Ligand SMILES: Nc1ncnc2c1ncn2[C@@H]1O[C@H](COP(=O)(O)OP(=O)(O)O)[C@@H](O)[C@H]1O
């Protein structure tokens with residue numbers, strides 16, 4: 027077995043491959059690599075394709091007409107592929123094999139949509155929504171003249187549809203067996219977000235899970251570094267789409283980053299950091315709009331006190347459970363509540379206990395909430411509020427709390443030495 031030395035892993039998300047010009051920009055970034063460096067390129071679905079596929083799947087599963095969004099999706103991908111070929115000025119050789127690869131994938135998607143059956147929503151979701159990454163990588167591999175690698179037989183997961191849990195030993199064995207020889211022949215392009223079960227069904231790793239895929243490959247191949255190319259200057263102290271006056275962290279530790287991702291900083295998928303930290307592989311967050319700019323280095327470092335970080339999680343639900351007979355919330359009650367939350371797969375973002383009531387803040391899902399109520403309404407009196415926001419300030423000070431809480435009615439508030447969190451109504 028050959029070891030991949032001096033391997034870099036690049037991850038390009040939806041925004042960086044949203045149209046032909048974006049893919050040409052990607053090709054310029056990749057072209058800066060020296061021949062001594064091997065490159066594995068992980069690519070997400072183009073633009074908002076995953077949302078479009080979710081909508082198509084939802085309509086198809088409900089037996090409704092999905093022809094219009096499916097046509098739009100086909101034309102979008104075929105249009106980008108055609109633009110890359112026609113405007114390549116001879117740089118990208120048209121390959122019949124690759125053109126038919128894309129056409130085959132589109133035909134497979136159409137075919138699979140006609141075979142959906144009632145029920146079994148999450149499993150069928152994965153079989154359809156995964157086409158976003160398959161299509162995008164087909165186009166990008168063609169544009170780069172790179173090898174197209176199907177990651178699904180390599181990244182082995184269990185049957186937790188829409189959030190496949192990794193079988194690390196099998197995945198590591200598969201990747202180390204298959205990928206190093208391919209890397210010797212030039213850049214390899216593969217899909218983010220996808221995995222496969224032992225029986226060959228497709229799984230997905232959770233929305234925005236392509237960053238995690240990059241970390242999985244980097245871990246298994248002992249990569250030198252991972253770079254995720256984003257539309258921002260690096261890891262900032264807040265999402266610039268929500269907060270004004272953001273500052274960039276030039277360097278930040280794995281631990282700070284994992285906490286920011288956990289609290290909801292959507293720039294990095296929360297599962298990305300651990301595999302990299304275990305092997306001390308640095309993670310660079312860089313701007314595909316300004317590729318030579320410094321960006322952020324995430325690694326094993328010590329740094330001075332960081333500027334407070336502001337994180338908002340929207341679309342939250344606050345659920346409170348009260349014992350029906352004024353008995354205290356006990357460990358036995360909590361066991362029942364936690365068990366039910368795990369069963370319906372509602373994740374706790376914040377929790378608080380008082381004498382006869384226990385409150386949890388979770389991402390809102392009407393379907394999962396209904397299932398939870400069915401499980402627990404005989405045991406507890408349950409109240410819930412939807413349309414809420416959860417704010418977290420990491421490394422807070424008085425001024426940052428004042429800035430964020432001013433004029434807001436707080437429904438729940440909690441602070442530790444370094445973290446201040448509150449739930450309030452959606453502005
Ligand atoms: N702390 C943060 N620093 C930088 N960007 C952030 C932060 N929190 C949220 N974001 C958002 O993350 C976006 C980039 O992540 P994402 O949309 O997942 O990229 P992609 O899908 O292209 O991989 C930015 O456009 C920004 O709005």
Ligand SMILES: N[C@@H](CC(=O)OP(=O)(O)O)C(=O)O
Nearest residue numbers: 039040070076233234235236
């Ligand atoms: N395409 C998937 C996976 C992903 O990670 O996408 P992005 O890298 O664009 O966030 C999603 O939208 O959830």
